[in-house]
Amino acid sequence: MTLYLVRHSEVVAPFQNCYNGHNNISLSEKGLQDAAKLADKLKDVKFDAIFCSDLLRARQTLKQLSPRTKVTLSTQLREKSWGVHEGMNFGQIEATGIRYENFTQWVNALDGESINDFESRVMDYFNHTILKTDAENVLVVTHSGVIKIILKNIKKLSLEEAFTLTLPYSHILTLMI
Numbered sequence: 001m002t003l004y005l006v007r008h009s010e011v012v013a014p015f016q017n018c019y020n021g022h023n024n025i026s027l028s029e030k031g032l033q034d035a036a037k038l039a040d041k042l043k044d045v046k047f048d049a050i051f052c053s054d055l056l057r058a059r060q061t062l063k064q065l066s067p068r069t070k071v072t073l074s075t076q077l078r079e080k081s082w083g084v085h086e087g088m089n090f091g092q093i094e095a096t097g098i099r100y101e102n103f104t105q106w107v108n109a110l111d112g113e114s115i116n117d118f119e120s121r122v123m124d125y126f127n128h129t130i131l132k133t134d135a136e137n138v139l140v141v142t143h144s145g146v147i148k149i150i151l152k153n154i155k156k157l158s159l160e161e162a163f164t165l166t167l168p169y170s171h172i173l174t175l176m177i
Contacts, residue, residue: 001131001133001135001136001137001138001176001177002136002137002138002174002175002176002177003130003138003140003174003175003176003177004042004045004047004137004138004139004140004172004173004174005140005142005147005150005172005173005174005175006038006061006139006140006141006142006170006171006172006173007142007143007144007147007167007168007169007170007171008027008031008035008053008055008057008058008060008061008141008142008143008169008170009027009028009030009031009032009034009035009038009057009060009061009064009169009170010027010028010030010031010034010169010170011025011026011027011028011031011057011169012025012026012027012028012031013028014087015087016028017089017090018086018087018088018089019082019085019086019087019088019089019093019110020057020079020082020086020087021078021079021080021081021082021083021085021086021112022055022078022079022081022086023055023086023087024055024056025055025056025057026056026057026060027057027060027061031057031060031061031169031170032060032064034169034170035060035061035063035064035065035170036064037170038061038064038065038170038172039064039065039066041172042065042139042172045137045139046069046137047067047069047135047137047138047139048069048133048135048136048137048138049069049072049130049133049135049137049138049139050062050067050069050070050071050072050138050139050140050141051071051072051074051077051129051130051138051139051140051141051142052071052072052073052074052077052140052141052142053073053074053075053077053078053079053141053142053143053146054073054074054075054077054078055078055079055143058077058141058142058143059073059141061141061170062141065139065141067139069139072129074125074129076121076122076124076125076129077122077125077140077142077143077146078143078146079142079143079144079145079146080112080113080115080118080145081112081113081118082110082111082112082113083110083111083112083113084111084112085110085111085112086112093110098110103159103160103163104159104160107159107163115159118145118149119149119152119153119159122146122149122150123149123150123153126150126153131177144167145163147167147171147173148162148163148165148167149162151165151173154175154177
């Protein structure tokens, strides 16, 4: 199986560089243009299966790809929920009184879904749905955190190593599984 993991394209300005989680926000104009460029990069790949987060930013990215294959939307491919911290950037979160001491402390200090629950949700879907398909070329359009959790498990990285990886908007990561 060849797995194409795609991070959604750029979101509207107020939500860039923020912990967006389950916020259902749209792509910026640049994001829509970048998604169209993604489509051009992937135009020669025939996807046998396509999975996508149900959140708007992922769906808008996928729409630009003009998929000809049935798409499976899933809440399991959503970004980690950050609860009351969703839509905030690092500085705004620190202004609430939470100080960054180290990665584990920071992730555990923020509200919302626990990192363990997030990882379990993503990997359960990945292992029991995505990997169970008999497809040769699989496209997954999702979020940075979801891709990092998948990489953590496939490449046997620590959580901190996985989350220090840089995955810009519209990033395509291709893996042979």
